Amino acid sequence: MWQGIAKTVFGSSNDRYVRSLDKIVARINALEEQLVDFSDEELQAQTAKFRLQLEDGKTLDDIMPEAFATVREASKRVLGMRHFDVQMVGGIVLHRGEIAEMKTGEGKTLVATLATYLNAIEGKGVHVVTVNDYLARRDAEWMGRLHGFLGLSIGVIVPNMPEAARREAYAADITYGTNNEFGFDYLRDNMKQERRQMVQRPFNFAIVDEVDSILIDEARTPLIISGPTEDKSDLYVALDAIVKQLVKDQEALEKAADGPLGEDEGYYTKDEKSRNIQLTEEGVEEMEKRLIAAELLETDNLYDVENTQVVHHMDQALKAVVMFRKDTDYIVKDDKVIIIDEFTGRMMDGRRWSNGLHQAAEAKEGVEIQPENQTMASITFQNYFRMYPKLSGMTGTAATEASEFWDIYKLNVVEIPTNVPIQRIDEEDEFYKNTLDKFAAIAKAIREKSEIGQPVLVGTVSIEKSELLSSFLDKEGVKHEVLNARMHEREAHIVAQAGRIGAVTIATNMAGRGTDIQLGGNVEFRIEDELSGMEDGPEKDAAIQRIAEEVAEEKRKVLEAGGLFVLGTERHESRRIDNQLRGRSGRQGDPGLSRFYLCLEDDLLRIFGPDTLFAKMMNANLEDGEAIGSKWLSKAIETAQKKVEARNYEMRKQVVQYDDVMNDQRKVIYEQRAEIMDSERVDDVVEDMRRDAINAIVTTACPPGSYPEQWDVEGLKDKIDEVLGLDVPLDDWMEEDQVEPELIEERLLDLSEQKLTAKIADIPETSWRRVEKGILLERLDYHWKEHLATLDALRQVVFLRAYAQKQPINEYKQEAFGLFETMLDTLREDVTKVLLTAEFRAAPPPMPRELPDLPDFMTGHIDPLTGEDNSNDGDGSERQAPLFGTLAGAPVATASVGGAQGEDPFAGKGVSRNAPCPCGSGSKYKHCHGAAA
Template sequence: MLTKAISAVFGTKNERELKRMHKVVDKINALEPTISALSDDELRQKTDEFKSRHANGESLDKLLPEAFAVCREASKRVNGMRHYDVQLIGGMTLHEGKIAEMKTGEGKTLMATLAMYLNAISGKGVHVVTVNDYLAGRDAELNRGLFSFLGLTVGVIYSQQPPHEKFDAYRADITYGTNNEYGFDYLRDNMVFSKDEKKQRPLNYCIIDEIDSILIDEARTPLIISGQAEDSAHLYALINNIIPRLKKSDNEEDNKNNVAEDFWIDEKNRAIEISEKGYEKIEKFLIEVGELGEKESLYSPARLPLLAHVQAAIRAHHLFIKNVHYIISEDNEIVIVDENTGRTMPGRRWSEGLHQAVEAKEGVEIQAENQTMATTTFQNYFRLYDKLSGMTGTADTEAAEFKSTYDIDVVIIPTHRPIARVDLNDQIFLSKLGKYQGIIREIREITAKGAPVLVGTATIEASEELSYLLDQAGIKHNVLNAKQHEREAEIIAQAGRPSAVTIATNMAGRGTDIILGGNWQAEIEDLDALTDAQKSELQSQWQARNEAVKAAGGLHIIGSERHESRRIDNQLRGRAGRQGDPGQSRFFLSLEDDLMRIFAGDRVVSMMRAMGLKEDEAIEHKMVSRSIENAQGKVEARDFDARKSLLKYDDVANEQRKVIYGQRDDLLEEIDLQESIKAMHHEVYNALITQFVPVGSVDGQWNIDGLEDEIEDAFGYYMPINDWLDADRRLDEEGLRAKIIEFAITHYQKKRESMGEQNAARLERDFMLRNLDRHWKEHLTQMDQLRKGIHLRSYAQKNPEQEYKRESFDLFQSMLGAIKSDVVQDLARVHIATPEEIAQMEEERRRQAEMMRLHFEHNDMGLEGEIATDESRPRATQNVQRITVSLGGAVPSMPNLMPNGHANTNTNTSMDTNQSMTDVGDTAETQNTDDVFIPANINRNAPCPCGSGLKYKQCHGKI
C-alpha cells in the first residue's frame, strides 16, 4: 500500500527515468535543424570531431545529444529511416548500461545503432550479441552502410572463421556475433601460447539482443572447451540394454514407503532416483556381463563412473524425448533442440555421458566423451565487460534477477503507437485431442475472415501432431520447426498474408517481424530483373493485402500450451500487434499439458472433471487462469533459485579462473622469466627438503640418502649432499637448505647459458604455459567431481556451499604447487642435443616416418590417424629420464619441448546436462614427431615419447 501511495505522488521509478530522458530528447530534437543542414562530408567529419573531443577529456555522456543527432541524420540519408523519440530513449538506456524493454516491431535494431555509434567513438570496441549467426550477419549488413558513412568499421565473427578474419573482426569499431562465439573466443584466447594469437581486445561495451534469452534462459549453460577422453562406447551400448528391464514407479511416495519399483522420475527437477531394488537389479546384470566383480558394489569409489553411465542411460530413456529435446539428423546424428527457441544446435553435445546415452538409445554411432579443458558460464563471461546492456521485448518479469545477478536495471520503453492487440482468455480442455480440435475450429473461424494465424507450439512433436490434424482437416499451412529451419526467413516473411496459417515451435523466427499482408520486399528479392513498374505493382498489391488483413483483425496468435515461463508466453503474444497494428492472441490448454499435469494441482483437475465437460468442450475460468499463473510463478522461482545456485558455485571457480588467466597473460607479456623461475626453485626445493630435513631439526633427524635419491629421481641429476656434510660438519639445517637451493639454481643457470638467451626464454615460457594448462585442465575435472557430490555434505549437517569453497581452495593451492614442481622438474631434465645425437635423431626420424606410414595404412585399432588424448597418462618422466632438444637451428615446435609429451587435443565445447551441449571448436593441433628421443629401456606400456597419446607399443614401438 505504501509503495502504491508513493508511486501515485512521485511516479514509478520507470516513469521518473523516462521523464529524465525526455529532457535529453528535447536537446537532440533541438539540434536536428543544424545537423540536417550539414553536407554529407561535414556530417561524416563529425565522427572525427567526436573522437578528438573524447580524447581530450570530454565524456561520452556530454557528447550524447550531438552524437545521437548525427546518427539519426545519417540514418535518414543512408537507410531512409529516422529514429523516433522513443528510440532515442532506448538508445540512452543502452548507453547507460541498462536493459531496454521494447515491444516487437518497435525497431530495436535501429534503436541500438545510437548506442553503438556513441560508444564506438572511444575506439575501444563495441560488441553486439545476437542469438544466432543469421541475425548477426543480417544486422551487420543492415547497418554496415550507416556506420561506413559515419567512418566506422563493422566486423562479424562466426564459428570456424579463419584466424586472420576473426582477428580483424574484433579490431572493427563494432563487432557482431553470437553469445556462444564470444564466450568460446574468450576461452580460446586463454589457451594460446603467444599474445599475438589472441583475438579479443579488452572487453569494453556489450549490447545483447534478446538479452532475456541469453542471460536468463541460457544462464545455466556452461561454455566448455574440451578434448577427447577415454572411449566408453561399449559401456553405453551395454548399459542401454539394462534400461528396458527396469520398472518405473509412478511417484516419489512409493520410494519413501519402500514399495518403489526400480526407479522413479522427478519431472519438476528433471531428475531420476534409483531404488535399492533397482541398484540390486543393475548390479546383478553388470556382474553377469563381467563389468562388475562378484563382491563389488556400484557405490564403491572405483565404480562411480559406471553408476554415472547407468544414471545417464535412465535419463536418456525417460527424460529426453525425440523431436522434443533432440532430433536425428540426415547424417544419423543426435542434434540438440533448444527448448526455448525450437532451433537445432548442430555440433553441440550434452556432457556427463548424456549425449552418448541418447546415441545408444537411438541406435546411432556412439561418439567418444570429452574432458573439460576450459570452461565459464554466460553469467560470468558477460560480467567481465566494463559496461553491459541489452534489449528485448520481455524483460520486466525478470527485472529482479537482472538486478541481483548482473546489477542491470530494466527500463520499459513506451511504444511509438498504442498497442491494439487484444489478448483473449485461455480456453481449457480435458484432453490434448479436444484442445487440438478447438484450435482447428478457431483457425477455420479466423481464416474465413481473411486474417492470418500463427500457432505456437512448445515442441517439434506437438507441431507435427497439429500439422497432421490440419492436413486431415484440409487446411493448408506451413510448419516452421527445427527440421525446416533453412526455410525460416521465407516462411516468416509470408506468414502475414491473408488467411495464411503457420505453425512455429516456440519462438522460432524470433528477431524477424511478421508483416501484415506479407513481406513484399522479400517477394521482390525472390524475383529477377523486375522493372520499376513491376515493383510498384507488387507494392500496390501488398498495400491492398495489408488493408484487408487489418480489416479482418490482424494477425491472430494461438498458443497450443502455456510455457513454464510467462516471459516466453509474452514473446509469442508479442508477434501480433506490431507498431499499432491490430491483432489477437489466445492460449489453448488441456489437463494433459505438462505444466497443468505437473504444477497446476489436483484442485483444478478435480473441478474440471466434476463439471462433466465433453472432450471438445472448453471452459474459461478465473480460478484456472490464476492456478496457471501460480504454477508459472513456482517454476520461475525454482529456475531462478537454480541459476542463483549455479552462480554461487561458479563464482568460486570464476575467481580461480581469473587468477589462472591472469598468470597466463603475465607469462605471455613478460620478456624475462628468470626471477619467476628462481622463485619456483626456492619454493619447490624448500618443500622437498622439508620432507627429509624438517625445519628446525638437527642432523640426527635428517634422511640425506633419501633426499639425494629423491632429487635424482625428480630432477634427473645427482646432488652430492653427503659430501658437503662430510666436508663441513658445522652445516646446520638452514645452511644446508641454502646450499641445496643455490646448487639447483646454478645447475639450471649453466644449462640455460648453453641454450642461449632467446632459446632458453622460449623454453621457460613454453614449459610454464603447458604445465599451467595441463594442471588447470585436471583441476577442472576435480572441481566438477567435487561439485557433483558436495550436496551430500548436508546429510552430515555441513553447509555444501562452504564445504565447496574450502575444498576447492585446497585443490587450487595443491594445483599451484604441482605446476611449480613440474616446471622445475621439466627445466632440470631438458637436454641439449650434441651433433652426434642430432644425426642419430635424423636417422630415427626417417625410420619412424616409414613406420608411421605403415601404421596408418594398416591401422588395426580403427583410429584412422586420429590423435588420442593423454589425460589419464602418467608423467613421462617416470619412464623417460630426459627430453632431447636440438638447438642447431630454430627451436623445434613447442610440443617437442615438453618432457611430459603432452599433445594438444582437438578443442570441443560442451555444457552441463541441465542445458548442456558440446560445440566442435575450430582449432586442432597434432604432434610433430621431430626430435623424438626414445630411451633404450622404455617400458612398452609407457606413453610414447612422441606425444601422440598412444602407448609406446601402439605407436613408435609397434611391431
Template sequence: MFARLVRSIFGSANDRALKRHQSRIAAIQAWEPKLAALSDEELRGKTADFRARLAQGATLDDLLEEAFATVREASRRCLGLRHFDVQMIGGMVLHEGKIAEMKTGEGKTLVATLPVYLNALPAKGVHVVTVNDYLATRDSDWMGQLYGFLGLTTGVIVNGLSDDQRRAAYACDITYGTNNEFGFDYLRDNMKYRLDEMVQRPFAYAIVDEVDSILVDEARTPLIISGPTDDTSDLYRRVDKVMAEFVKDPERFEKDEKQRTVNMTEKGGEDIERLLAEAGELSEGNLYDAVNVTLVHHVNQSLRAHVLFKRDVEYVVRNDKIIIIDEFTGRMMDGRRYSDGLHQALEAKEDVTVQPENQTLASITFQNYFRLYPKLSGMTGTAATEADEFAEIYKLEVVEVPTNVPVARKDEDDEVYRTAMEKYEAVIRLVGECRARNQPCLVGTTSIEKSELISELLKKANIPHNVLNARYHEQEAGIVAQAGRPGAVTIATNMAGRGTDIKLGGNADMLAKAEVGNNDSPEYEVALARHMAEVEAAQPIVKAAGGLFVIGTERHESRRIDNQLRGRSGRQGDPGGSRFFLSLEDDLMRIFGSDRMGGMLTKLGLKEGEAIVHPWINKALEKAQKKVEARNFDTRKNLLKYDDVMNDQRREVYAQRRAYMEAADLSETVEDMRRETIHDMVHRAIPENAYAEQWDLEGLEKRVRDVLGLDLPVQAWGKEEGIDEVQVRERIEAAADQAAAAKAANLGPDFMRMVEKSLLLQLFDQVWKEHLLSLDHLRQGIGLRAYGQRDPLNEYKREAFALFNNMLEELRERVTSLLLRLEFAPDAPPPEPQPVRVTDMRHPAPGNGMGGDYEMADAAPAAPYGAATAEAARPAAVDANDPTTWGATPRNAPCPCGSGKKYKHCHGRA
C-alpha cells in the same frame, strides 16, 4: 499500501527514468535542422569532431544529444528510417548500461545504432551480441551502411572464420556476432601461446540483443572447449541393448518429471545386475562396487536417454546424427551435444554412430563471460518478468520503454479443456473461423511433435498452412515474414523466426528476394514493385479481419515465451488478438497444477468438448509459471555460486598466463619456482622442530636426484655436526643454481629464455587442464556431502582451493624438473608450443544446477591433447622405450612413454 501511495504521488522507478530521458528529447530535436543543412561529407565529419572533443576531455554524456541527432539524420539519408522519440529513449537506456524492454516491432535493431555509435567513438570496440549467425550477418550488413556513412568500420563474427578474419573483425569499431562465438573466442584466446595470435581486444561495451534469451535461458549453459579422452563408444552400445530390455517394465524405475530425474527402484537394481551379468558386462562384485564405477555411469545415462528424452521433442535424428532441439525456439542446434555421456547414450539408443567423449580444456558460463564487460546493456521484448534476476546477477536495471503507438491487440482469457484432443479440435475450429474471414493466424506449439500433430489435423480439415520447426534461420525468417498475408496459417514451434516482423499483408521485400534471389538485379526491382502492390492491396483486408491472431496451444513454463508469442501480433498499433488453449493433460497443468483441479472441474459440470474460461484460471496459471521461474532462477543462482569458485581461479590463471606471454625474460620466475620446489622438498623431509633421527634424508636424496637430476650426498650432510634444515636447503639451492647457470651458458641466454617461456606455457596449460578435470570430478559428487550435514558449497570452495594450490605446486615441480634435465643439441631449435587441436566446444545445460546437459561441438579433427606437450617436454636423454632412463616422473606428469596419459594412469600404476 504505503508503497502504492508513494508510487501514486511520485510515480514508479520506471516512470521517473522515462521522465528523465524524455527531458533530453527536446535537445536532440533542436539539433535536427542544423544537421539536416549539412552535406553528406560535413555530416560524416561529425565523427572526427566528436573524437577530437573526447580527446580534449569531453565525456560521452556531453556528446549524447548531438551524437544521437547525427545518427538520426544519417539513418534518414542512407536507410530511409528516422528514429522515433521512444527509440531515442531506448537508446539512452542502453547507453546507461541498462536493459530496454521494447515490444516486438518497435525497431530494436535501429535503436541499438544510437548507443553503438556513441560508444564506438572512443575506438575501444563495441560488441553487438545476437542469438544466431543469420541475425548477426543481417544486422551488420543492414546497419553497417549507417556506420560506414558516418566513417566507422563494422565487422561480423560467425562460425567458420579463420583467426585472421576474426582479428580483423574485432579490430573494427563495431563487431556483430553471436554469444557463442564471442565466448568461444575468449576461451580460445586464453589457450594461445603468443599475444599476436589472440583475436579479441580488451572488452569495453556490449549490447545483448534478446538479452532474456542469452542471459537467462542460456545462463545455465557453460561454454566448454574439450579435447578427446579414451573411446568407450562400444560400451554405450552394449549397455543400450541391456537398457532396451530393462525399460520394458515400468516398475523397475521411478520418473520425476518436475525435477527431470529418473532412478531405479529396488526391483530395478536387482534386475539390472542380473541383465548385465547375463550380457557379460558385470563380471565381478555388484554393480556399485568401485571396479564397476564406469559401468554405473553408462547405465545411468542410458536410463536417462530411454526414459526422459523423446525423439522429435528433445532431439531429432538426421544424417546419422542426434541433433538437439532448442526448448525455447524449437530450432535444431546442429553441432551442440549433450554432455557427460548422455549424447553418446542417445546415439546408441537411436543406432547412429557413437562419437567419443571429451575432456574439458577450458570453460566459462555466460553469466561470468558477460560480467567481464565494464559496461553491459541489453534489449528485448520481454524482460520485466526476470527483472529480479537481471538485478541480482548482472546488476542490470530493466526499463520498460513505451510503444510509439498504443498496443491495439486484444488478449483473450485462456480456454481450458479436459483432454488434449478436445483442445486441439477447438484450435482447428478457431483456425477455420480465422481463415474464413481472411484473418491470418499464428499457431504456437511447444515441441516439434505437437506442431506436426496440429499440421496433420489441419490437413484433415483441408486447411493450407506452413510449419516452422527446426529449419534454417533464413527459411524461418522468410516464412514468418509472410505469416501476415490474408488467411495465412503458420504453425511455429515456440517462437522461431525471432528478429523478423510479421507485417500485415506480407513482406514485399522478402517475396521479391524469394522469387528473384538477387536484390541487385533489375528483375528484383520489377518483382518488388509487383509485390508491393499486392501487399498494399492486402493490408486493408487483413486489418478489417482483425489483424494477426495468435493461438497458443499450450502455456510454456516461462511467461516470457508466452509473451514473445503474443508479441508477434499488434506491432506498431496494428490490430490483432491472442488466445491460449489448455487442457488438463498439458505438462504445466499436469506437473505443476493442482491434482484436484480435474475432479473439481468435473464436479462443476465441465462436459466433453466444453471449455472453462475465467480470469481466475489465468491468475492460477501465472502463479504456477512464477513457481517454475523461481525454481529455474534458483538453479541458475546455484550454478553461478559454484562457477564463481572456478571463475576466480580462471581469472587468476588467465592473468598469470598473459603475464608470462608478455614477459621477455622469465628467468626470475623460473628461479623462484626452483627455490619453492626445493623448499617444499626439504620441508617434507625435515619437518619443523623434528629431531635429526626423524629426518628422511634418504628420501630427500632420492627426490633431489629424480626431480632436479642432481647426485648430491644429502645423507652424508646429515652426519655433520650442527647442520640444520636451512643449511641443507641452501646447499641444494646452490647446486641447482649452478646446474641451471651451466645449462644457460651452454645454450646461450636468448635460447634459454625461449625454452623457459615455451615450456612454462605448455606445462601451465597441462596442469590447468588436469585441474579442470579434478574440479569436474569434485563437483559431480559434492552434493553427497549434504548427507553428512555439511554445506556442499563450502566444501567445494575449501577443496577447490586446496586443489588449486596443489596445481601450482605441481607446476613449479614440473618446470623445475624439466628445465634442469632437458638436453639439446647445439644447433637444435627451441621447442615451439603446439596449439591445442580442439575437438569439442560444448554448451551444457544442467537439470540440477550441478552439471550439464548439452554442449556445443566442433567437427575439427583431433590430435590427443598433451601428446605434443609430452613430446616437447621430454628430455632428450630419456628413452621412451627404456623406463630406467625416466627417473622419478611426477605422478601427474605425462608418461614418458609418449602415450599422452598421466604417468599414474600409465606406467606409474604399479
C-alpha cells in the same frame, strides 16, 4: 491502497525515470533542424569532431545529444528511417548500461545504433551480441551502412572464420556476433601460446539483443571447450557391473515389499522430474563395500576427495542404468549408443551426452566405449558478460525477470513506452479435457480465421506438437507453413510474410525472432525472394512498384480482418515466453488478437500443476470437445509457471555460485598466462618455481621442528632423483654437525643451477628463452585442465554433503581452494622436473613462422534438460605442431618447431600443404616433410 493511489497520481518509478529523459530528447530534437542543412560530407565529419572533443576532456554524456541527432539524420539519409522520440529514450537507456524493454516492432535494431555509434567513437570497440548467426550478419550489413556512412568500421563474427579474419573483425569499431562465438573466442584466446595469436581486444561495451534469451534462458549451462582424455573403459565396465547388481538387489527388495519402498528405504531414490538419482544412507554403505571389494577406491571413505572421480562416474552409471531407457532415450545401432531427440523421436547421430554419461550408457549396453571428452576451458555467460565494464541489453520482455537481472548482472530494467498505443486484444485462455479435443478446436479456429483472410501465427512448445497440429490442419484443408528447424535465414523470410492474407504459420519456440511480422507482407523480403535474379532497369523498377502496391492493398484487407491472430497451443514454462509470442501481434498500433488453448495433458500442468487441479477438473464432468475458462484455472496456470520460473532461477543461481568459485581461480590463471606471454624472458619465474619446489621437497621429508633421525632420508633421495635428476651425497651431508634443512635446500639449489647451466650451454639464449616460456605455458595449461576435470567431478558429488548437515557450496569453496593450492604446488614441481630432467638439443634455424593454430577442440553449450546444443562448433582450425614429445618417459623439448629433416617420402603423392603431415607428427605438411617443397 495508498501505494496504488500514489502510483495513479505520480506514476510508477519507471514512468518517472522515462519522463526524466524527456529533457535530453528535447535537446536532441532541437539539433535536428540544424543538421538537416548539413551536406553529407559535413555530417560525416561529425565523427572526427566528436573524437577531438573527447581528446579535449569531454565525456560521452557531454556529446550524447549531438551524437544521437547525427545518427538520426544519417539514418534518414542512408536507411530512410527516422528515430522516434521513444527510440531516443531507448538509446539513452542503452548508453547508460541498462536494459531497454521495448515491445515487438518498436525498432530495437535501429535503437541500438544510437548507443553503438556514441560508444564506438572512443575507438575501444563495441560488441553487439545477437542470438543467431543470421541476425549477426543481417544487422552488421543493415546497420553497417549507417555506421560506415559515419566513418566507423564494422566486423562480424560467424562460425568457421579464419583466425586472421576474426582478429580483423574484433579490431573494428563495432563487432557483431553471437553470444557463443564471443564466449568461445575468449576461452580460445586464453589457450593460445602467443599474445599475437589472440583475437579479442580488452572488453569495453556490449549491447545484448534479446537479452532475456541470452542472459537468462541460455545462462543455465556454461560454455565448454573440451578435448579427448585418457581411456577409462575398465572403470566404466566395473562400475556398470556393480550398479546393475545394486539395481537388481533393490528390485528384489521392492518385490519382497509388494510395492514401492518408502523414501528412506532401499539403496536409492529417484526423481523423474529432474532425472536425478540419489543413494540412501544404506545405499552409500553398500556401495562403499562393493567399491572397496573391487579395489576402486583410494581410501575407505566413499566421499573422501581422493575418490571424487570414482564417485562421479558411479553417479553417472546409476543414472544410465536406472533413468535412461533403451529405445526411448537412446537406441543401439552399429555398435553405438545413439541419442534419440525427445522432441522429434529422431536419431541424433554424432551427439553425445557429457560428463561421462554417454560412456556409462555404452558400458550398460556392452558396446565399444568411446573416450570421454575432458573440459579444457569453461565459463558461464554470467561471468563472461560481467567482465564488460559497461553492459546493456534490449528485448521485448524483461520486466518479469528484473530482479534476476539486478541480482546477477546489476542491470536495471527500463520499460520504454510504445510509439503508438497497443490495440491488440488478449483473450482469456480456453481449456479442454485432452490434447485431441484441444487440437481439433485449434484447427477449427485456424480454418475460420484463414477463411476470412486473417493471418494466424501459431506458437508450439515442441516439434512433436507442430507436426501433430500440421496433421490436423491437413485434414481441415488449411494451407500452412511449419517452422521448426534451425535454418534462421529461411525462417526469417517466412516469418516476415506471416502477416499476409490468410497466411498460417506454425512456429516452434519463437522461430524467426528478430524479424517483424508486417501486415500485408514485407516489401524488402518479397523483392529479395521474387526479383533476386532480375537485372536493374525499368522492368525491375516496375516490378518493385507492383509489389509495394500489392503489399499496401493486402495490409488494408488484413486490417479489416482484425490484424494478426496469435494462437498459443499451450502455455510455456515461463510467462515471459508467452508474452514474447503475444507480442508478435499488434506492432506499431496495428490491431491484433491473441488466445491460448490449454488442456490437462499439457506438460506444464501435468508435471508442475497442483494435484487438486486434476481432481476438480475430472469432477466437473467436462464433456468431450467442450471448452471452459475461469479465473481459477488461469490462477492455477500462473502458479505453475511461477514454480517453474523459481526452479529455473535457482538452477541458474546455483550455476553462477559454483562458477564464481572457479572464476576467481580462472582469473588468476589467465592473468598469469598473459604475463608469461607478454614477458621476453621468464627465467625469474622459473627460478622462483624451482626454489619453491625444492623447499616443498625438503619440508615434506624434513618437517619443521623435527630431529634429523626423524627425517625421511630415503624418501628425500628418491624425490631429489625424480624431480631434480641429481645424485647427491645425502648420507654424507647427514653426518655433518648441525645439519639443517635450510642448508640442504641451498646446496640443492646450487647443484640444480649448475646442472641447468651446463645443460643449455650449447643452446642459443633466444632459443632457450622460447623453450623455457613454452614449457611454462604448456605445463600450466595441462595442470589447469586436470584441475577443471577434478572440479567438475567434485561438483557432481558435493551436494551429498547436505546429508551431513553441511552447505554443499561452502564445502565446494573450501575444497576447491585446497585443490587449487595443490595444483600450483604440482605445477612448480612439474616445471622444475621438465627443465632439469628433459634432454635439450639445438634445432636448425627456424623457418619463418606463421601464427600456430589451436588444436581441434570441441565446443559445447548443451542444455542438460533437453540435450540441445545451443552452440556452433566453429573452430575449424588445424592441429598445432607439438612443442613437446615423450622419450623414455621424460618430456623432450626442442628449441624450435622447424620442418622435418631429410628427404620427403610423400613427395608427389598429392598431399595438401595445409593438411596434417602423413608421418603422424601433428604438424602441417608444409612445416614437416613438405618444408623443402
